[in-house]
Amino acid sequence: DVKVTQSSRYLVKRTGEKVFLECVQDMDHENMFWYRQDPGLGLRLIYFSYDVKMKEKGDIPEGYSVSREKKERFSLILESASTNQTSMYLCASSPETGALGEQYFGPGTRLTVT
Amino acid sequence: GQNIDQPTEMTATEGAIVQINCTYQTSGFNGLFWYQQHAGEAPTFLSYNVLDGLEEKGRFSSFLSRSKGYSYLLLKELQMKDSASYLCAVTSGGYQKVTFGTGTKLQVIP
Numbered sequence: 001d002v003k004v005t006q007s008s009r010y011l012v013k014r015t016g017e018k019v020f021l022e023c024v025q026d027m028d029h030e031n032m033f034w035y036r037q038d039p040g041l042g043l044r045l046i047y048f049s050y051d052v053k054m055k056e057k058g059d060i061p062e063g064y065s066v067s068r069e070k071k072e073r074f075s076l077i078l079e080s081a082s083t084n085q086t087s088m089y090l091c092a093s094s095p096e097t098g099a100l101g102e103q104y105f106g107p108g109t110r111l112t113v114t
Numbered sequence: 115g116q117n118i119d120q121p122t123e124m125t126a127t128e129g130a131i132v133q134i135n136c137t138y139q140t141s142g143f144n145g146l147f148w149y150q151q152h153a154g155e156a157p158t159f160l161s162y163n164v165l166d167g168l169e170e171k172g173r174f175s176s177f178l179s180r181s182k183g184y185s186y187l188l189l190k191e192l193q194m195k196d197s198a199s200y201l202c203a204v205t206s207g208g209y210q211k212v213t214f215g216t217g218t219k220l221q222v223i224p
Contacts, residue, residue: 033212042216043157043201059213090156102147103212105156 003027004106006091012112019078021109023091031094032074033103034058034066036087043090049074081113116140118215120202125221126192134187134218136202148176148187149201151217157201160187189220197222 007022045058092103126132149157163178
């Protein structure tokens with residue numbers, strides 16, 4: 001079974017703090033993704049990576065950065081957390097081959113910025 | 115840009131059939147996915163359509179019309195555990211960029 005894990009299920013941070021969200025997948029997938037999910041807005045893509053050290057902006061990259069130093073790990077960084085970044089953050093991975101784009105999601109991190 | 119529309123909520127009766135529609139407008143269309151998401155859980159993959167037509171997988175089927183920018187997910191013999199949100203998602207471009215709709219919350223009632 002594909003397993004995608006995220007470092008925390010719940011996180012509370014203060015405005016202005018630097019926040020790291022970690023995601024690890026164990027199936028040697030090429031592609032990894034970071035989304036946020038908000039009521040009424042659905043899942044929105046923040047960044048994705050199709051290879052180590054490669055990244056592409058999604059639909060809402062402002063206020064975020066990412067790092068992919070190893071194939072299995074994709075980190076989302078909030079340089080200076082703000083209250084409007086309070087959200088559910090979901091990481092996903094997908095193989096390069098196979099059903100194009102079928103994604104496997106981690107359990108999510110619910111981040112609250114106060 | 116991309117635009118995906120699906121109904122916000124639907125209610126159906128246990129044992130019945132329900133059809134959840136999804137319309138999309140996108141450039142560089144590759145394929146369309148359906149995901150299921152139970153409350154408080156992560157989305158899980160249900161189906162994938164690239165070509166026009168119907169894909170059947172047990173109680174679930176998904177249909178695609180590329181020319182009309184239209185898809186539907188058909189759930190047969192509804193069970194209470196099918197109460198969940200159903201997310202329509204479109205892939206486009208060369209790097210598997212995925213855009214999700216806002217989801218349809220399905221409530222199955224006895």
